[in-house]
Each structure stands twice: as C-alpha cells, then as structure tokens.
Ligand SMILES: Cc1cc2nc3c(=O)[nH]c(=O)nc-3n(C[C@H](O)[C@H](O)[C@H](O)COP(=O)(O)OP(=O)(O)OC[C@H]3O[C@@H](n4cnc5c(N)ncnc54)[C@H](O)[C@@H]3O)c2cc1C
C-alpha cells in the first residue's frame with residue numbers, strides 16, 4: 056500500500072449549491088494508486104491554523120492523474136477550501152484507508168445520502184469498468200433537495216447503471232429517504248449493498264441488510280488527526296466492543312462488524 | 318574544538334550525547350505521535366532519525382478512551398487517547414524486532430499506575446535487543462495516591478525514577494508533566510533520584526466545550542494540549558530546567574521546523590522531540606534534521622553542540638529588575 060504526500064495543483068473548481076463544491080486536483084501519484092472508498096488528507100491552510108489536515112473521500116480519479124473531492128462547507132477548513140482558486144496548490148496526503156471490496160460476482164446495490172454520494176462515483180466507475188456490463192446494478196442517491204443531486208447525475212449516467220433518486224422535500228425522485236426506495240422494491244437477488252451517508256442512514260441500511268441477509272459495506276466517518284494510524288484518535292467501537300481505527304481499518308467496513316446506535 | 322569554524326568542504330557534526338547514549342543528530346520522534354515507527358516507513362527515511370521514541374507501553378494492554386478522543390484547537394489539538402497500547406509483552410514480541418532492525422536508537426516510553434508496575438515493565442525490557450533507552454512518562458495518575466499524577470509531586474516523581482533506574486540496564490530519560498507550579502522542583506528531584514536525562518514537556522491539560530450540545534467535546538472531558546500553541550510554554554520550561562540540572566535536557570512542544578528545534582537548543586536542550594507535527598507532515602522529523610544541518614553549515618558550525626544553551630542573556634542583566642526576569646533570580 057503506497058501513500059504519497061504531494062503538492063496538488065487545483066485544475067478545476069465547481070460550485071453546485073450554496074455550500075457544496077467540487078475540486079479537481081492534479082496529483083498523479085495519489086491518483087495512480089487510489090481505490091474506491093479510500094480518502095485523502097488535505098491541508099487547508101499553509102500556516103499553523105487550522106493545524107490539522109481534513110479527510111475527504113476520493114470522489115473520482117482520472118487517467119490524466121487528477122482526483123476530485125466533493126465536499127460541503129461545515130467549518131473553517133472546508134470554508135478555506137471553498138475559496139481556493141484554479142492553479143493554487145494544496146498539500147495532499149493519500150490514498151489512505153481500506154476502500155470498498157468489490158464483489159464483482161454479484162449485482163451491486165449502491166446507496167448514498169447527502170455528502171455520502173462523494174465516494175460513490177469512484178465506486179460506480181470501478182464497478183462498471185471491472186464488470187463491463189453494470190445494467191443489472193442500481194445506485195440510489197438521496198439528499199435533502201433536488202439541487203444537491205442534479206448536478207452530479209450527468210457524471211453517473213455514462214456508466215449504464217440504473218439510477219434512482221430520493222429527496223426529503225420530494226423535489227426530485229422518491230419523496231423520502233433513499234432507504235425507503237430499497238424497502239419498497241424487489242432487489243436483485245444475491246446482491247451486495249454498498250453505502251455511504253449520514254450515520255442514521257447507515258445504521259438503518261445496516262439493519263435492513265442484516266434482516267435480509269445481504270452483505271453490506273459502509274463507509275463511516277470519525278474525527279481524525281493523522282489519517283494513517285499514528286495518533287489513535289479516530290477510534291470507534293466495533294461489534295465485539297473493541298475499538299477499531301477508522302483511518303486504518305476503515306473507512307469502509309462490513310456493516311455487521313460495527314456497533315450501531317439505533 | 319567546538320568553536321573553530323567550519324572549513325570549506327567539511328560537513329557539520331550533528332552528533333549529540335544524551336549521557337552515555339550518542340545520537341547521530343538531535344532529532345527524535347515524540348511518544349504517541351509516531352506509532353511504532355513502521356507506520357512511517359514509506360513516508361520518510363527512518364534511518365535519518367537521531368532516535369525513535371515509541372508509543373507509551375504499559376504492563377497490560379490498554380483499550381484507551383471512548384470517542385471522541387481528539388479535537389483541534391487554535392494552533393494545536395487536544396487528545397485523550399487514554400494511553401491505548403498493546404502492553405509490554407506484545408510490544409517485545411510484535412514490535413521490537415522491526416524497531417531493532419532500523420539501526421537507530423530505540424527509546425521505549427513506559428507508563429504505569431503504580432511504582433510496582435513501572436518496575437515490572439522495566440524488568441521485562443531489560444536485556445531486550447535493540448532497546449537503547451527508556452523514557453518514563455510520569456504524567457499518569459498514581460492509583461494508590463488517589464489518582465494524583467506522579468509527575469506533579471517531587472517525592473512521587475523521584476520514587477518512580479528510582480524504581481525504574483533500579484531495574485533498568487539502559488539510560489533512563491524522565492519525561493516531565495508541565496501541569497505543575499514549579500517545574501524546577503520536579504526536575505531537581507528526578508535528577509537526584511538518578512535520571513540520566515530529562516525530557517519536557519508532556520501535554521498541558523485542557524478541555525473543549527460544544528456550545529450546541531452543551532457537552533464536553535472529548536468523552537474524557539479533559540485532554541492534553543499539544544502543537545504550536547504550547548511552544549512558548551515549553552520553551553520557557555526547558556529554559557528553566559536546563560539552568561538548574563546538570564543532566565541533558567530534551568525539548569518537546571510544538572516543534573515543526575528546524576528553527577523551532579534550534580530555539581529549544583539555545584534554551585538549553587541537547588536534543589528535541591517532534592510530536593504533533595508528524596500528523597500534519599509525516600516527513601516533519603526528517604525535514605527538521607535537514608534544516609538543522611543546513612543551519613549549521615550556513616553558520617559554519619563545526620558541531621551543532623556549540624549552540625546548546627547558547628541563549629544570550631548578557632545585555633539583559635542591566636534590566637534585571639522585575640521578578641519575572643529569569644536573570645534576576
Ligand atoms: C474518511 C472521511 C471521509 C470524508 N469525506 C468527506 C467528503 O467526501 N466530503 C465532505 O464534505 N466531507 C467529508 N468528510 C467530513 C470532513 O472531513 C469534515 O466535514 C471536515 O473535516 C470539516 O472540517 P472543517 O474545518 O470545515 O470543520 P471544523 O471546523 O473542523 O468542524 C465544523 C463542524 O463539522 C463537524 N465535523 C468536523 N469533522 C467532521 C467529520 N470528520 N465528520 C463529520 N463532521 C465533522 C464538527 O463537529 C463541527 O461541528 C469525511 C470525513 C472522513 C473521516
């Protein structure tokens with residue numbers, strides 16, 4: 056597993072909503088070894104404040120040596136990132152963590168909620184590349200409102216995967232949660248479920264899959280300082296009551312291996 | 318010969334001595350911020366370190382504190398990891414082989430909640446190949462004394478030092494807690510109890526509150542502050558301690574660059590440790606070695622040892638009136 060510290064040049068800045076942005080970063084070493092579900096740690100400032108790097112899922116990689124991150128402004132670090140300009144450089148460290156373990160022999164059902172959509176484009180990209188035909192597979196994208204999903208749809212369409220949407224306000228697709236779609240439909244038999252999103256959604260997805268005997272992999276978050284196993288700050292209780300470290304053993308886990316607060 | 322200036326084509330001598338332990342350069346990694354070193358093997362050249370200090374080891378494995386364990390603060394961070402570690406036996410069987418193969422001095426940081434525990438860990442480390450020194454974390458609560466930290470009481474600090482010294486077959490470095498009124502009292506006590514060197518500072522106790530939930534941010538309520546925010550406090554404490562002890566002092570606290578490290582050396586530190594900076598830049602310790610080397614070459618120093626304690630206070634003597642002026646003491 057190779058990790059790199061690179062100075063990435065910002066090649067593209069996109070703003071989708073008042074708070075949601077996407078950056079394209081030229082960082083060939085990181086891009087070349089990234090796997091779906093892995094993340095990078097990015098220094099948002101150059102000085103001592105904010106001090107620590109911030110973790111972001113790898114949204115997409117491209118053969119020209121770029122990666123994308125898709126993020127929401129929630130605090131100082133993400134606010135600084137939202138204001139970077141084309142051609143600026145950012146110190147990036149990665150790829151980090153264990154990503155999704157693609158089960159190419161079974162149909163894929165992929166579920167994303169809110170910013171949890173971020174790593175799923177990369178997952179779909181890889182899923183469809185390896186399987187060659189992913190028309191049997193399904194991705195369900197959920198968010199609060201239409202504008203959080205719509206700008207991303209064009210990126211998911213070329214792969215041929217079936218796309219369904221859900222919004223809390225009913226402005227696009229199913230009126231309700233992404234999980235509601237799964238509950239109301241017949242899933243491809245023997246499918247593997249992959250998820251990323253807010254903690255309550257993942258907890259729900261975990262129990263949904265457990266009750267139907269479906270294998271389920273989810274990407275979870277934790278506060279992080281180092282992102283690489285040195286600080287032991289990113290602990291989370293696993294199903295056996297031990298602490299697991301999200302940056303090393305995750306961020307993607309088999310849902311049954313984690314403890315969930317319902 | 319240390320004041321003779323560097324000749325054309327000569328390389329500065331970066332070696333320093335911590336008692337009987339010779340380091341190739343004054344840069345070590347601080348306990349708990351560098352794992353067991355292997356985590357960093359692809360990110361920097363480990364062989365360039367003066368020494369590596371590993372994550373604190375206790376007699377039995379410790380699971381650590383529940384989350385949330387860390388939070389960022391202005392120019393720093395708070396941590397309440399809870400001294401999670403694999404325990405001394407697994408450390409020796411699982412981690413020591415790799416560390417010994419690095420061919421750099423490996424200093425094992427130890428902790429306990431009783432004198433007997435410190436003693437027993439030291440006994441188990443005796444004779445283990447590759448262990449070059451022991452660093453004693455005395456910031457831990459003494460369970461028998463109602464949880465008061467060993468490092469806050471001169472008598473208890475001395476007792477731990479003597480207990481470890483008594484069983485150790487390698488040099489013993491005692492790591493001081495800054496959460497005391499007068500750090501020089503503790504420093505003198507551990508020196509008298511036989512410490513071969515003193516490292517400081519460990520983290521400063523702090524806390525964070527989440528206004529939205531009205532709860533402490535850390536599950537442990539309080540945690541240890543580290544990073545650039547603590548550097549001025551650390552520098553002052555190193556300066557105070559170096560003036561009152563004759564054993565080597567190792568500076569720790571917010572060091573990110575060669576400039577930071579050199580300031581600590583001027584204040585009296587023989588060597589330094591890099592902590593939180595490793596999280597931001599995994600190559601930080603190697604960058605500091607490079608920077609110190611470049612500084613020495615630039616200043617034409619034959620040996621970096623010539624700057625240890627080289628802080629100039631001469632012109633201050635005339636103004637030594639305030640009780641806060643260290644020169645007036
Ligand atoms: C493995 C991993 C992958 C991630 N991927 C993405 C991504 O693709 N897109 C994205 O927008 N965000 C992602 N995050 C979350 C992102 O790291 C945080 O939103 C970011 O660190 C906040 O930084 P800040 O300085 O803006 O906020 P801060 O000022 O640090 O915090 C502001 C608020 O955000 C909350 N917050 C801080 N860190 C986190 C966190 N790790 N998770 C949830 N809330 C947090 C704080 O509690 C606080 O309320 C990911 C987190 C992890 C651990």
Ligand SMILES: Cc1cc2nc3c(=O)[nH]c(=O)nc-3n(C[C@H](O)[C@H](O)[C@H](O)COP(=O)(O)O)c2cc1C
Nearest residue numbers: 347348349373396454518519543544570571592593
């Ligand atoms: C996450 C974390 C874990 C730490 N664990 C230990 C430890 O196990 N033993 C110890 O003596 N010090 C420990 N420390 C303290 C550091 O070694 C160091 O003394 C302190 O962080 C100050 O240096 P810095 O500002 O360069 O980080 C830890 C610090 C941090 C941030």
Ligand code: FES
Nearest residue numbers: 282284287289302
């Ligand atoms: S973030 Fe430091 S160990 Fe996971």
